Amino acid sequence: MSDASSSQVWSPSGWKDGQAFDPMSIAEADAGEASSISAARRFILPGVPNAHSHAFQRAMAGMAERLGDPDDSFWTWRERMYAFAALIEPDDLYAIASQLYLEMLEAGYTQVCEFQYLHHAPDGSRYDDPAAMSRALLQAAADVGIGITLLPVLYQTGGFDARPLSARQRRFGCATDEYLGMLQGLREHLAANQRLGLCLHSLRAVPESAMREVLFGRETGMPVHIHIAEQIAEVEECQAVRGQRPVAWLLDHAEVDADWSLVHATHLDELEVIRLARSGATVALCPTTEANLGDGLFPLSAYQSAGGTWSIGSDSHISVSPVEELRWLEYGQRLTQRRRNLASRPDRPSTGEALFAAAWSGGRRSCGLSDDFDSAGGDWLVLDHDAPPLVGAKADDVLDRWIFSGNRPLVREVWTQAQPRVISGRHIHREAVEARFALHMNRLLQRM
Amino acid sequence: MSDASSSQVWSPSGWKDGQAFDPMSIAEADAGEASSISAARRFILPGVPNAHSHAFQRAMAGMAERLGDPDDSFWTWRERMYAFAALIEPDDLYAIASQLYLEMLEAGYTQVCEFQYLHHAPDGSRYDDPAAMSRALLQAAADVGIGITLLPVLYQTGGFDARPLSARQRRFGCATDEYLGMLQGLREHLAANQRLGLCLHSLRAVPESAMREVLFGRETGMPVHIHIAEQIAEVEECQAVRGQRPVAWLLDHAEVDADWSLVHATHLDELEVIRLARSGATVALCPTTEANLGDGLFPLSAYQSAGGTWSIGSDSHISVSPVEELRWLEYGQRLTQRRRNLASRPDRPSTGEALFAAAWSGGRRSCGLSDDFDSAGGDWLVLDHDAPPLVGAKADDVLDRWIFSGNRPLVREVWTQAQPRVISGRHIHREAVEARFALHMNRLLQRM
Numbered sequence: 001m002s003d004a005s006s007s008q009v010w011s012p013s014g015w016k017d018g019q020a021f022d023p024m025s026i027a028e029a030d031a032g033e034a035s036s037i038s039a040a041r042r043f044i045l046p047g048v049p050n051a052h053s054h055a056f057q058r059a060m061a062g063m064a065e066r067l068g069d070p071d072d073s074f075w076t077w078r079e080r081m082y083a084f085a086a087l088i089e090p091d092d093l094y095a096i097a098s099q100l101y102l103e104m105l106e107a108g109y110t111q112v113c114e115f116q117y118l119h120h121a122p123d124g125s126r127y128d129d130p131a132a133m134s135r136a137l138l139q140a141a142a143d144v145g146i147g148i149t150l151l152p153v154l155y156q157t158g159g160f161d162a163r164p165l166s167a168r169q170r171r172f173g174c175a176t177d178e179y180l181g182m183l184q185g186l187r188e189h190l191a192a193n194q195r196l197g198l199c200l201h202s203l204r205a206v207p208e209s210a211m212r213e214v215l216f217g218r219e220t221g222m223p224v225h226i227h228i229a230e231q232i233a234e235v236e237e238c239q240a241v242r243g244q245r246p247v248a249w250l251l252d253h254a255e256v257d258a259d260w261s262l263v264h265a266t267h268l269d270e271l272e273v274i275r276l277a278r279s280g281a282t283v284a285l286c287p288t289t290e291a292n293l294g295d296g297l298f299p300l301s302a303y304q305s306a307g308g309t310w311s312i313g314s315d316s317h318i319s320v321s322p323v324e325e326l327r328w329l330e331y332g333q334r335l336t337q338r339r340r341n342l343a344s345r346p347d348r349p350s351t352g353e354a355l356f357a358a359a360w361s362g363g364r365r366s367c368g369l370s371d372d373f374d375s376a377g378g379d380w381l382v383l384d385h386d387a388p389p390l391v392g393a394k395a396d397d398v399l400d401r402w403i404f405s406g407n408r409p410l411v412r413e414v415w416t417q418a419q420p421r422v423i424s425g426r427h428i429h430r431e432a433v434e435a436r437f438a439l440h441m442n443r444l445l446q447r448m
Numbered sequence: 449m450s451d452a453s454s455s456q457v458w459s460p461s462g463w464k465d466g467q468a469f470d471p472m473s474i475a476e477a478d479a480g481e482a483s484s485i486s487a488a489r490r491f492i493l494p495g496v497p498n499a500h501s502h503a504f505q506r507a508m509a510g511m512a513e514r515l516g517d518p519d520d521s522f523w524t525w526r527e528r529m530y531a532f533a534a535l536i537e538p539d540d541l542y543a544i545a546s547q548l549y550l551e552m553l554e555a556g557y558t559q560v561c562e563f564q565y566l567h568h569a570p571d572g573s574r575y576d577d578p579a580a581m582s583r584a585l586l587q588a589a590a591d592v593g594i595g596i597t598l599l600p601v602l603y604q605t606g607g608f609d610a611r612p613l614s615a616r617q618r619r620f621g622c623a624t625d626e627y628l629g630m631l632q633g634l635r636e637h638l639a640a641n642q643r644l645g646l647c648l649h650s651l652r653a654v655p656e657s658a659m660r661e662v663l664f665g666r667e668t669g670m671p672v673h674i675h676i677a678e679q680i681a682e683v684e685e686c687q688a689v690r691g692q693r694p695v696a697w698l699l700d701h702a703e704v705d706a707d708w709s710l711v712h713a714t715h716l717d718e719l720e721v722i723r724l725a726r727s728g729a730t731v732a733l734c735p736t737t738e739a740n741l742g743d744g745l746f747p748l749s750a751y752q753s754a755g756g757t758w759s760i761g762s763d764s765h766i767s768v769s770p771v772e773e774l775r776w777l778e779y780g781q782r783l784t785q786r787r788r789n790l791a792s793r794p795d796r797p798s799t800g801e802a803l804f805a806a807a808w809s810g811g812r813r814s815c816g817l818s819d820d821f822d823s824a825g826g827d828w829l830v831l832d833h834d835a836p837p838l839v840g841a842k843a844d845d846v847l848d849r850w851i852f853s854g855n856r857p858l859v860r861e862v863w864t865q866a867q868p869r870v871i872s873g874r875h876i877h878r879e880a881v882e883a884r885f886a887l888h889m890n891r892l893l894q895r896m
Contacts, residue, residue, distance in 0.1 A: 061837060061849075061852070061853035061854065062800075062837060062845070062848050062849035062850075062851075062852045062853030062854075063845060063848065063849070065789060065798070065799045065800055065848035065851070065852045066789065066792070066797050066798050066799065066844075066845065066848060067789045067792040067793070067794065067797040067798075067799065068789075068797075070794070071787065072787060072788040072789040073786070073787050073788055074788070076788070077788060099836055103836075103854070103856075106856075107855065232786065288779075290783075291776070291779035291780075291782060291783055292779065292782070292788075292852070293782075293788065294782035294783065294785065294786045294787050294788050295783075295786070296783060296786060297783055318852055318853055318854075319853075319854065319855055320854060320855060321855040323855075324772075324855060328739070328776070328779075331739035331740065331776075332739075332783070334739060334740070334741075334742035335738075335739055335742065335743075335744060335745055335780070337742065338521070338522075338680065338742045338743070338744060339519065339520060339521050339742050340520040340521055340522070340524070340525060340740075340741065340742050341513060341514065341515040341516075341520040344514070344515040345515070346515065346518070349514050349515040349516075350513070350514050350515075351513045351514065351515065352510075352513055388547055388551070388882055388885055388886070389509060389510060391885070391886045391889040391890065392886075392889050392890050392893040396514075397510070397511060397514065400510050400511065400513035400514060401509075401510035401511070402510075403510075403513070404509070404510045404513045404740070404766055405509035405510030405766055405767075406509065406510075406551070406766075406767065406768060407555065407767055407768060407769040407771075407772060407855075407857065408551075408857065409855065409856065434836055437836055437839065438836070438839045438840075441839040441840050442839065442840050445840040
């Protein structure tokens with residue numbers, strides 16, 4: 001690489017000279033690939049982990065923005081989502097997830113936590129392979145080259161009152177033994193760069209006894225994910241039935257530690273903010289979905305002041321971009337506090353870099369991966385330093401510019417497992433993956 | 449056009465068959481151009497007007513996101529903006545505006561209202577041609593093919609207390625006669641698809657007497673723009689000095705009518721919302737800039753309920769995308785009201801279409817252009833209906849999908865004055881414009 005001397009690699013402790021640390025060395029041995037890749041790599045970043053995904057929802061992106069009810073809300077959206085979910089079979093899911101994971105890679109995500117509750121056939125009957133849907137996701141991730149933490153979901157009740165699942169929720173449900181068996185069975189299907197985690201859908205969907213059974217004897221380092229405190233109605237129902245707000249209840253009834261990711265945690269009181277920050281858990285924030293669903297704004301400034309860890313996720317995939325998630329996470333705080341540059345601190349003054357650093361290390365934890373940078377290698381992005389928003393950028397402002405200027409995608413190359421997945425902004429299999437996605441989408445739309 | 453029968457053209461009263469209405473007929477006579485343009489045009493939309501722009505600020509996009517002061521705010525941002533503005537000469541402005549207007553066209557904007565206060569040399573001395581900076585903007589707009597409403601700005605005082613301009617504001621200032629003379633002189637330099645409007649920077653920058661003098665005898669149909677009620681401090685200062693909130697004061701002291709655009713109007717009380725809606729004026733909303741600067745959220749739902757007209761603008765250009773403006777305008781309402789689909793109504797249930805229709809007709813008014821669709825012709829977009837977010841889209845959901853799904857640009861072609869400006873998502877002069885922009889940006893950065 002003739003100009004490697006000019007390249008710089010971001011790390012949590014600062015930018016490093018690219019010569020001392022060349023993530024591309026393996027691929028350069030392969031002359032065939034290297035010749036088609038741009039020579040100059042000015043700004044190299046580790047890939048962004050996507051801490052929360054429901055892959056099938058990518059297929060309905062933009063299709064629930066039509067007034068259905070004068071009081072459209074999260075709950076009416078959920079009914080539409082259930083109707084859509086009921087159409088999706090394993091081969092559809094493979095096609096949809098392949099498209100989604102390709103879009104993630106092109107946007108700069110190199111790892112995804114897949115919160116997977118679509119287990120059974122639409123009528124609730126078991127597929128011949130009871131993990132067929134989960135395996136479709138693992139296969140899609142392997143084929144497009146994104147790392148995955150598969151989180152098969154435990155989903156048992158339709159509310160805090162332990163009511164049974166509705167007809168449309170039936171494909172989500174597993175008895176506890178069945179769930180643990182599925183998890184065990186999936187271990188043998190994990191490819192390189194794939195992991196498993198435990199996952200409770202939410203407090204309203206998992207009785208306390210089942211929660212305890214699933215968490216009993218869990219391995220240290222295995223991630224545990226749960227949806228929590230996304231909607232006010234959920235907070236109120238939890239208070240009515242369990243006498244506490246959801247996050248406070250969870251902290252009192254489970255050993256919440258650094259292996260945990262609490263997804264959303266939008267509605268917190270001041271004490272919950274502090275207790276959650278001190279628990280060592282990561283909050284998986286999904287700013288674009290939380291805005292689209294009208295959830296509310298997470299109290300980021302207070303949580304950061306208390307030392308809390310967070311990650312980002314694209315969740316329902318109405319947006320698939322770490323730029324939009326991080327930009328609007330910061331903007332949400334600016335709008336409510338009427339100040340600027342809120343995620344940055346005197347010792348890390350670039351707001352873009354402060355956001356990126358937090359999302360990287362929190363995201364690694366959500367995935368069950370080490371956030372020790374020196375042992376983390378493998379996933380890399382190269383920014384398109386020739387693009388107009390980055391003209392003249394230097395290490396100290398390139399992350400501000402990436403996150404806070406313009407709308408054209410600025411990721412030029414993406415590498416995972418030391419293989420190039422995105423070259424010149426396009427995934428190397430874009431055409432084939434898009435064609436399969438279009439075929440399955442058109443079939444799904446005919447069935448609606 | 450072999451498949452014109454399948455194309456549909458959006459209008460405020462619904463989608464129309466493209467055969468009956470073919471905006472491309474002129475260009476098709478030019479076989480040379482037509483051969484390089486995609487044949488299939490499924491979804492044709494009128495171009496989006498951009499109601500508020502300070503072109504020079506495009507050059508600092510992403511460069512003010514660094515913590516400078518522990519209380520960073522709009523006001524510390526303004527100091528950085530002034531320092532940047534002080535570097536820009538007419539040839540820089542031409543290069544920056546060309547790049548910006550190209551990005552606008554690629555994103556789907558076909559008209560821009562340019563709120564231009566950078567009149568004089570950095571030390572306040574007059575250029576040989578006192579309108580040199582304004583003419584650089586007209587030239588840039590003509591060369592890349594965007595329509596422009598040039599709004600030379602009257603800027604006279606540094607605050608409501610009528611303090612003189614600071615050293616850095618000196619290049620903005622004009623005596624009233626000088627201002628009217630500049631406006632008159634610019635008339636002869638207008639090319640096709642270019643217009644002039646009157647512009648008051650803000651109540652704090654324009655004494656009441658100067659406001660009256662400039663507005664006296666104004667022509668019906670000539671736009672009048674003003675920044676107003678963007679920041680709480682501005683509202684409080686106006687109340688302290690003039691005894692009223694800014695919008696209430698303006699409505700009581702000027703004949704605000706349908707020719708007016710009030711930019712931002714973020715901070716309104718309930719009565720101001722109703723009075724402003726009834727005045728017939730347009731509020732030019734700039735959601736991405738208002739978020740970036742920590743201004744606050746405009747009360748859109750109340751204003752729409754009162755029958756108010758609005759447009760969108762990209763203002764400081766940290767984003768240049770009608771999709772991001774409209775998406776987050778709606779999301780801001782969802783986040784505060786914790787409901788969904790707030791801009792739509794039972795008779796226009798698609799939220800994307802409701803937002804687009806409002807922004808189109810309000811934007812046309814901000815530009816001083818007719819919002820009578822049948823006489824409006826000339827500016828057209830073609831969406832990339834093959835892109836994954838639009839697979840299987842139909843007229844009734846394509847605007848929801850465009851505005852509420854994904855992050856890849858979905859505008860395939862853009863036409864203004866019946867000429868193709870963007871083909872396959874790229875402006876026809878992208879390379880040359882980007883190269884000139886890079887040259888001037890690198891020079892500016894060296895001078896900083």
